[in-house]
Amino acid sequence: MKNLSLIVCIFAFIFLFSCSDQRKITRTDTPTSGIAEIAVDECFAPVIQEQVDVFGALNHEALVIPIFTSENEAFNLFMKDSLRVIIATRQLTVNETQIIKERKQALRTQRLAIDGIALIVNKENMDTLITVSDIKKIMTGKIKDWKEINPKSKLGEISVVFDSPNSSTVRFIKDSICGGEPLSQNVKARSADSVKNVNLQERTPNQQVIDYVAAVPNAIGVIGVNWISNPSDPKNLSFINSINVMSVSSEDKATEENSFKPFAAYLVLKKYPLTRDIFIIISDVKGGLPSGFVTFAAGEKGQRIILKAGLYPANVPTRLVRANPTF
Secondary structure, eight states: OHHHHHHHHHHHHHHHHHHHHHSOOOOOOBTTBEEEEEEEEGGGHHHHHHHHHHHHHHOTTEEEEEEEEOHHHHHHHHHTTSOSEEEESSOOOHHHHHHHHHTTOOOEEEEEEEEEEEEEEOTTOOOOEEEHHHHHHHHHTSOOBGGGTOTTOOOOBOEEEESOTTOHHHHHIIIIISTTOOOOTTEEESSOTTOOSOOTTSOOHHHHHHHHHHHOTTEEEEEEGGGTBOTTOTTOOOBOTTSEEOEEESSSSOOTTTEEOOOHHHHHTTOSSOEEEEEEEESOOSSSHHHHHHHHHHSHHHHHHHHHTTSEESSOOOOOOOOOOOO
């Protein structure tokens, strides 16, 4: 009798398991509802947080959680499939793309904006014109004193500060400005890469760069332009008041005529030389919340937020105006 009961229990277990195994697992999120995490290069925290806030206000059942971190950590999260959206300044490598394809995930990459790398100095520093050539010499240690930029300067040794050691800003300077040459020992990061998720309620690595430059007369900081745009200026033609923003020239000698600040118009016209693209990459395009946020960020409302932040949107918002013909 005991054997019969045991056999009945076993068959019942097998039956229940087979039934549960046949149930289809369906997603519960939609383009405007659910919960989704996204990885974001901390260089773009202000503008992306604004996009997240507006998207949430428009879609009350959606919760997009941005993880602001270094570029390296953002790609680590994306490649581990911990999340399905990343916002960064580079596209996937061939090897990374192959890994995504092997996971049978649908991949889409699109340009989100044009960013400018700003050079900021203390308010006491009146040397606000600089060439790309001199930037390279400063970063590689060939120029170490402000007198080598301006013989009349009394600021002394140049102190260069970045956000974190493996940020996209550091990579840009190394690759695009220094041509792969190592950075000088006088180039310092304000934060360690051990910070995996930056809390915007605290002093972030980029805010620490601004604080340091505002307090140290001989400092020069390297930072994304959306951190220094003046939020109270609707025309985006000014920056925050705590620091000075340098004008950069591609010519051999910097003058007021051939040097430009990182305003959005100069970014798209390539007059400002320190520019880079921002990409939004998604490995889940099947209509869930990640896809909904990507559509919003690249759409008209999301692109207006980018323009307001001092960047140049990849898809320029347009407005139709009815014209009354006159005769």
